[in-house]
Amino acid sequence: MTDAETMLDRIAAAENLSELEAVRVSALGKAGSITALLKSLGSMDSEGRASEAPRIHALREQVTQAIAERKSTLENAELERKLATEAIDLSLPAPEGLSGTVHPVSQVMDELAEIFADLGFSVAEGPEIETQWYNFSALNMPENHPARAMQDTFYLEPREGEDEPRVLRTHTSPVQIRAMEAHGAPVRLIAPGRVYRSDSDATHTPMFHQIEGLVIDRAITLGHLKWTLETFLKAFFERDDVVLRMRPSYFPFTEPSAEVDVGWSIEKGRRVVGGQQGWMEVLGSGMIHPRVIANAGLDPAEWQGFAFGTGVDRLAMLKYGMDDLRPFFDGDIRWLKHYGFRALDVPTLSGGVGA
Numbered sequence: 246m247t248d249a250e251t252m253l254d255r256i257a258a259a260e261n262l263s264e265l266e267a268v269r270v271s272a273l274g275k276a277g278s279i280t281a282l283l284k285s286l287g288s289m290d291s292e293g294r295a296s297e298a299p300r301i302h303a304l305r306e307q308v309t310q311a312i313a314e315r316k317s318t319l320e321n322a323e324l325e326r327k328l329a330t331e332a333i334d335l336s337l338p339a340p341e342g343l344s345g346t347v348h349p350v351s352q353v354m355d356e357l358a359e360i361f362a363d364l365g366f367s368v369a370e371g372p373e374i375e376t377q378w379y380n381f382s383a384l385n386m387p388e389n390h391p392a393r394a395m396q397d398t399f400y401l402e403p404r405e406g407e408d409e410p411r412v413l414r415t416h417t418s419p420v421q422i423r424a425m426e427a428h429g430a431p432v433r434l435i436a437p438g439r440v441y442r443s444d445s446d447a448t449h450t451p452m453f454h455q456i457e458g459l460v461i462d463r464a465i466t467l468g469h470l471k472w473t474l475e476t477f478l479k480a481f482f483e484r485d486d487v488v489l490r491m492r493p494s495y496f497p498f499t500e501p502s503a504e505v506d507v508g509w510s511i512e513k514g515r516r517v518v519g520g521q522q523g524w525m526e527v528l529g530s531g532m533i534h535p536r537v538i539a540n541a542g543l544d545p546a547e548w549q550g551f552a553f554g555t556g557v558d559r560l561a562m563l564k565y566g567m568d569d570l571r572p573f574f575d576g577d578i579r580w581l582k583h584y585g586f587r588a589l590d591v592p593t594l595s596g597g598v599g600a
């Protein structure tokens with residue numbers, strides 16, 4: 246069995262890694278044949294050792310290398326076999342406990358799209374990196390307008406040839422202008438998306454989500470705005486006793502402007518939307534300023550409208566009872582499992598949007 250050829254044959258014949266390991270042990274292990282040969286060198290006279298040592302060392306070298314080569318061949322074959330036989334069927338349902346969840350922000354955005362689709366609103370989007378024209382100036386906030394300081398804006402490094410640096414949009418209102426430019430009037434749309442402000446605490450994160458609503462048509466009044474908001478909030482919170490309170494406010498792009506509060510009450514020790522025990526602010530709104538309509542290329546003598554904006558994350562917190570905004574964006578699997586929704590819980594008005 247010390248015959249080199251026999252050993253090399255056995256290595257080549259090893260069909261799998263455990264057979265190969267058995268050959269290795271029988272040759273190079275503690276009681277292996279080559280190990281025994283190496284030991285025998287000690288009892289030889291110097292002449293015998295001089296002639297045998299190079300042969301035995303060469304044999305060990307040859308066998309070690311053959312084993313390494315065979316090992317890598319077997320490993321590659323094993324990998325090929327796995328790739329060929331362990332195909333993943335993506336259409337199979339994930340095992341219980343392994344499936345991902347729909348983030349509450351996505352869920353709420355789906356719910357809002359569903360509610361507003363029912364009212365005839367389409368969904369629009371705009372860029373998150375925005376020019377100051379769309380984010381501010383077109384919305385009746387010219388340079389040096391104090392309202393620009395109301396929002397803690399992230400400014401980008403100016404690019405070559407750019408008059409003024411671009412910004413990360415601070416609200417979804419620039420989509421009002423883009424939508425009017427792109428579609429003219431009448432318009433009825435919502436624009437959900439990410440917005441950015443340099444702000445961070447339990448209820449503020451530097452990135453958060455807003456949804457904008459915009460209606461432009463002839464003879465649109467504050468009454469249409471109030472009805473739309475009431476209908477939307479009742480559908481969203483799935484309660485008929487949602488009460489709104491409109492407070493005069495100021496936004497440069499609306500005139501008049503109103504901040505909207507919803508009534509809340511305490512149920513089972515928890516504060517819920519509905520009833521009138523107290524009030525909390527949920528959105529900003531108003532009739533579109535004629536200058537904004539003109540900035541978007543429409544004739545304000547012919548077209549009027551209203552707009553509103555609100556925080557999607559805040560709506561999610563109110564509806565699903567979370568009190569800290571920061572974990573929304575931590576990606577903690579335990580939070581996502583707890584507050585996430587099942588992938589196929591598609592909101593429907595008949596089944597309830599929060600189903």
Ligand code: PHE
Pocket residue numbers: 415416417418457496499529530531552553554555
């Ligand atoms: N863009 C305003 C904000 O972010 C909200 C708003 C939108 C107010 C539309 C009025 C009309 O605070």
